[in-house]
Amino acid sequence: MLAEKFKLVAKFSLLSLALLFPMVPASAQQSVAEFIREGCKEELAQYCDSVTPGRGRIAACLLAHNDKLSEGCELAFEAGVLQLSIILNTVNYVIEQCSSDIDEYCDGVPVGGERIAQCLSKNMDKLQLECKTAFSQAKEDLR
Template identity: 35%
Template sequence: MYSKTLALVIAPAVAPLASARTFVVPCEVDIATYCNSVTPRDGRPAACLYAHSDRVTETCHAATTATDSIIEAFFDIVVQTYETCATDIQTHCADVAPDDGRIMACLTRNAAEVEAVCVTAVSKLSAAMKQ
């Protein structure tokens, strides 16, 4: 469906959804093992643990299960938005670096020229990011 790499690319957008306090203590060993080079802000440790979810300890797995579900639901919306807006991204945002919400900002900036279904998808994704 989507790659674990997408988790690391989109992770900063998920920060409000995944509170670090939920898993930092139970996942200290896993963070040190798999996420040592990850900058600890904007939900990046949560995304890193998600990307390594097949390797984390049982204690960490138990602490991150709810966060994983939230992240998976969010990524489903991200994938739907990308698929819906692929043509508009290529047409209006091909020269935009895909980081820090720049693609969404580009689509929003060009909303008058973007397909209506894409505008709707971007609105849905924006709403999901605020939850």
């Protein structure tokens, strides 16, 4: 079922955190990335300047040099990971509340790129109350 596949992707994302940013709404992932970029400016310039951004490569670079990170960068990275964890827990909650609606209205919609969220938005008037509530609250929380 699509909802179960989406749930597995979200759980895997939670475990790999920064490696699957595409699971997270663009505005939320941008704020997490900017927060880490700002707190780790020097380390990014020194250790990760030649790393191509995307697919968690920057995060992996910082993790590879974790023994050389300043306290400020460590704190920024940990705070960013915490932000992402909260975001992914929110996404997982919506998946749990909307599982049957995702299966009914979004079957065949590819996972990723916010397509499931777009599908739920398009079908908002048909969604079960639990799904509507969770989805609406998540949209507010993730702005």
